[in-house]
Amino acid sequence: MDTLALYLTAKLALITTAILLFIAMPVAYCCAYFRFPARPYVEALISLPLVMPPTVLGFYLLIVMGPNGGIGRFWEHLTGRRLCFTFTGIVLASLVYSFPFAVQPLKAAFEKIDLRMIESAYVLGCSRLETFYKVIIPNSLGGIIVATILTFAHTMGEFGVVLMVGGSIPGKTKVASIAIYEYVEALRYRDANILSLALAVMSYLVLVVVNVLNQRNKYGS
Amino acid sequence: MALKVKIFKKLKEFDLDISFSCSSGRLLALVGPSGAGKTTIMRLIAGLERPDRGLIACNKSIWTDTEKGIWLPPQKRKLGYVFQEYSLFPHLTVERNIIFAGIDSYEARGLMKLFGILHLRRRRPHQLSGGERQRVALAQALARKPGVLLLDEPFSALDVATRVKLRNDLKSLKNQLSIPVILVTHDLNEARFLSDEILPIEQGKKAPDWLSRFLSTWQSEACTDITWCLSAG
Numbered sequence: 412m413d414t415l416a417l418y419l420t421a422k423l424a425l426i427t428t429a430i431l432l433f434i435a436m437p438v439a440y441c442c443a444y445f446r447f448p449a450r451p452y453v454e455a456l457i458s459l460p461l462v463m464p465p466t467v468l469g470f471y472l473l474i475v476m477g478p479n480g481g482i483g484r485f486w487e488h489l490t491g492r493r494l495c496f497t498f499t500g501i502v503l504a505s506l507v508y509s510f511p512f513a514v515q516p517l518k519a520a521f522e523k524i525d526l527r528m529i530e531s532a533y534v535l536g537c538s539r540l541e542t543f544y545k546v547i548i549p550n551s552l553g554g555i556i557v558a559t560i561l562t563f564a565h566t567m568g569e570f571g572v573v574l575m576v577g578g579s580i581p582g583k584t585k586v587a588s589i590a591i592y593e594y595v596e597a598l599r600y601r602d603a604n605i606l607s608l609a610l611a612v613m614s615y616l617v618l619v620v621v622n623v624l625n626q627r628n629k630y631g632s
Numbered sequence: 633m634a635l636k637v638k639i640f641k642k643l644k645e646f647d648l649d650i651s652f653s654c655s656s657g658r659l660l661a662l663v664g665p666s667g668a669g670k671t672t673i674m675r676l677i678a679g680l681e682r683p684d685r686g687l688i689a690c691n692k693s694i695w696t697d698t699e700k701g702i703w704l705p706p707q708k709r710k711l712g713y714v715f716q717e718y719s720l721f722p723h724l725t726v727e728r729n730i731i732f733a734g735i736d737s738y739e740a741r742g743l744m745k746l747f748g749i750l751h752l753r754r755r756r757p758h759q760l761s762g763g764e765r766q767r768v769a770l771a772q773a774l775a776r777k778p779g780v781l782l783l784d785e786p787f788s789a790l791d792v793a794t795r796v797k798l799r800n801d802l803k804s805l806k807n808q809l810s811i812p813v814i815l816v817t818h819d820l821n822e823a824r825f826l827s828d829e830i831l832p833i834e835q836g837k838k839a840p841d842w843l844s845r846f847l848s849t850w851q852s853e854a855c856t857d858i859t860w861c862l863s864a865g
Contacts (some may be wrong), residue, residue, distance in 0.1 A: 529681050531719040533706040535733045535776055545732075549723040 469575025520554020712773025
């Protein structure tokens, strides 16, 4: 079994999920609570990876992250290294690809919180930031968990975008889904089957862990 | 300590244009039909909404003065606000809800004793009855050490027996408080029982005639709820 590809997949999913939750929370907060004229355009942009074919998204990412693209050039200038066909490159691509899967559940959870509860926190002296982490976050645990599951699972199964931006370099960018595809191409069905099963079990275990955490965090209804 | 309010705000259906004051230790009841602008007045006092023009001052502190461009956010206005419901934080215990207002656990204990809710301190809001919840909400509002206490229909979601009990408690509490208290209610019985002054409001303005009109209907005694009386003609 290609354990290296499995390890790389888990690493990619974990890093992407951690970074995305951090970035998606303030974005979801702004979309849930601020009314600004450009909001429909910003929201459409956030949701774009949901409807865009992964290969198309991967192609554009390849262009901007390539040595002649804006992000690629900036990265090379900053670190002296290329961004495409590296692990950092596929993390960045995954961040874009999975972004709506983190933002949407968080936004829905934030919108569900009664405005009076937030106003009550303001009247009791809490700033917007304090209200965010003392009231909004603890009352959005369900949404945070859903965002975590979706982002993690979505990144685990990523294929098109990673293939376009990262190629298939063993130990660097060859994640499990790409390894499975290559096994099938080489008619190595047994290896493809083992890796697929491992991926399925891993996904299931993630869901179990998250559900257990969810049960513990429930404070009744 | 006294609260002075003089506000104008253009609303969808009418213009809110009202002025009143309430001195320390007194309770002013704002009464009127639904949609008269009572809750908007409370929100303007709390800083949750901004008036188009006006002045809101508590003692020597100016909270809103549109002429001078002064507007303090709700966080900087020392006031207690009891909402009809939903003001407690469901993820916190009763004790943590009260401490949330910025006091220590020792002070919180004192307040819980005063409101007879010490035995509930480890419970969460969903484990409380409606009456218990509103007691906690009152304790939480007073934990802020407010300069003004705003009560926006605090008893309307409760059953009659609990309502009467809490009303009596609030009456005795009011006598101990040395701050202005503003109460919004539909219930004229409640307003008459609790308040030192009643301010009738209709379409965002003072409506003394409306009250006398209403009171003549109210003489029947069976009619204590304003909305009901109005619909009854």
